[in-house]
Amino acid sequence: MRPSPLDDSRLPEALSDVTEQWSEIAGVDAVVVTVGDRQPLRPEVEVTLLRVAQEALANVEKHAQASRVGVTLSFMDDSVTLDVRDNGVGFDRSAQTRSESYGLSAMGQRIEHLQGELHIESAPGDGTAISASVPADLIGVPHA
Amino acid sequence: MPEDAGKSARPIRVLIVDDHPMVRDGIRSLLTSDPRFEVVGEASDGREAIERTEVAHPDVVLMDLRMPVLDGVSATREIVDRGLGTHVLILTTYDTESDVLPAIKAGATGYLLKDATRDELVRAVQAAASGESVLSPPVARRLLGQVRQPSNDTLSDREFEVLVLVARGNSNKDVAADLFISEATVKTHLLHLYAKLEVNDRAAAVAEAYERGLLTPGSEG
Numbered sequence: 001m002r003p004s005p006l007d008d009s010r011l012p013e014a015l016s017d018v019t020e021q022w023s024e025i026a027g028v029d030a031v032v033v034t035v036g037d038r039q040p041l042r043p044e045v046e047v048t049l050l051r052v053a054q055e056a057l058a059n060v061e062k063h064a065q066a067s068r069v070g071v072t073l074s075f076m077d078d079s080v081t082l083d084v085r086d087n088g089v090g091f092d093r094s095a096q097t098r099s100e101s102y103g104l105s106a107m108g109q110r111i112e113h114l115q116g117e118l119h120i121e122s123a124p125g126d127g128t129a130i131s132a133s134v135p136a137d138l139i140g141v142p143h144a
Numbered sequence: 145m146p147e148d149a150g151k152s153a154r155p156i157r158v159l160i161v162d163d164h165p166m167v168r169d170g171i172r173s174l175l176t177s178d179p180r181f182e183v184v185g186e187a188s189d190g191r192e193a194i195e196r197t198e199v200a201h202p203d204v205v206l207m208d209l210r211m212p213v214l215d216g217v218s219a220t221r222e223i224v225d226r227g228l229g230t231h232v233l234i235l236t237t238y239d240t241e242s243d244v245l246p247a248i249k250a251g252a253t254g255y256l257l258k259d260a261t262r263d264e265l266v267r268a269v270q271a272a273a274s275g276e277s278v279l280s281p282p283v284a285r286r287l288l289g290q291v292r293q294p295s296n297d298t299l300s301d302r303e304f305e306v307l308v309l310v311a312r313g314n315s316n317k318d319v320a321a322d323l324f325i326s327e328a329t330v331k332t333h334l335l336h337l338y339a340k341l342e343v344n345d346r347a348a349a350v351a352e353a354y355e356r357g358l359l360t361p362g363s364e365g
Contacts, residue, residue, distance in 0.1 A: 031324075035302040070324035074302060076336060083325040119328035121320075129326035 011046045012038070012073055015053055015082075019071050022054075026061040028086075029068045036075030045134050048110045049073070049082045052118075052132045055107050056084035064088025064128060078135060079116075085129040090122040107132065155182040156273040159202035161193040161219070162186075162235075163211040167258075171206060171235075174262055181269065190214030194222050197230055203273045207252070209236040209243055217246045224251030233272040235265075239282045241289075245357035248287070254278035299358065303337040306330060311350045311359055 012034040023030040053071060060066050066088030074081045111118045116134035158181055160168050168186045175181040184200040187193040191214040197205060205223060209216035220232045231253040239257055247255060253272045256265065257280040268278040299307065309319045320327040338344060341352040353359040
């Protein structure tokens with residue numbers, strides 16, 4: 001069931017559920033943190049950020065050899081941002097084949113569709129952090 | 145009148161703290177000519193003010209702010225922390241936010257400017273003796289201005305966390321590692337807090353946060 005549009009975002013709960021399940025299966029400690037004042041989000045924003053989180057977690061399991069993952073949802077005045085950071089092996093951002101294998105382009109397209117931005121930060125031995133940000137004028141429910 | 149009789153029964157005991165002897169003399173002659181007050185001592189810096197307060201147990205300390213050895217805010221904090229029942233009334237020429245807010249936060253009961261009239265000073269000392277706040281109008285305006293700042297200027301908890309880490313000298317990379325988020329998101333938080341503090345860089349943000357009293361010495365440590 002979709003949350004009714006005027007409810008507060010249920011994305012934090014959805015992220016917790018997804019991350020908790022993933023953590024058990026992958027055997028990696030994971031923490032979900034929500035900061036800022038919750039705002040109602042459009043269903044497509046919630047779905048997109050949840051898919052990005054799932055994709056990022058799948059990448060961590062496949063590639064990162066991490067022992068810890070942090071999923072952070074930040075409600076800000078003009079945007080909502082999802083961060084997924086791990087403490088794994090990281091990768092060289094200049095090695096294109098590897099970064100493509102991360103399924104990053106698919107994530108990027110989803111976020112671009114919402115006029116948002118996707119950042120990927122990584123360095124060998126330094127873990128990986130992805131940040132998906134969607135601007136406020138597209139996150140909220142349009143007023144009827 | 146009964147009111148006056150009650151007051152004259154026990155004069156308000158005042159300690160005068162100012163590094164300028166002329167200022168102390170002026171205040172002393174003003175107060176000693178009034179039977180409602182008793183000047184129990186003088187001090188020329190904050191350290192002396194604490195020592196004299198411990199010995200003389202004044203009802204009210206008239207405290208200058210900028211003094212050698214130990215400033216008025218630090219002395220106020222110590223005097224208030226010692227819980228001797230002494231009220232501190234700041235008497236200074238300075239009415240900027242960076243002077244007023246730390247003094248109030250340190251526990252000063254009132255804040256009076258030196259251009260106050262004799263009557264204003266008398267009333268302020270009486271009010272301070274009974275623990276009532278007295279603020280010179282320009283000082284009250286400063287404080288109200290602080291409170292009235294629109295809520296979208298208030299830092300979020302996360303922005304404040306970022307600010308504290310930055311004030312400790314951390315790079316964006318360090319802050320990101322500490323909060324276990326991306327540097328991109330750290331930068332976004334920084335841009336938001338710059339806008340709220342009306343500054344353009346991290347050094348100015350930290351300075352402005354101190355100016356506004358968001359950060360105090362020790363809070364970044």
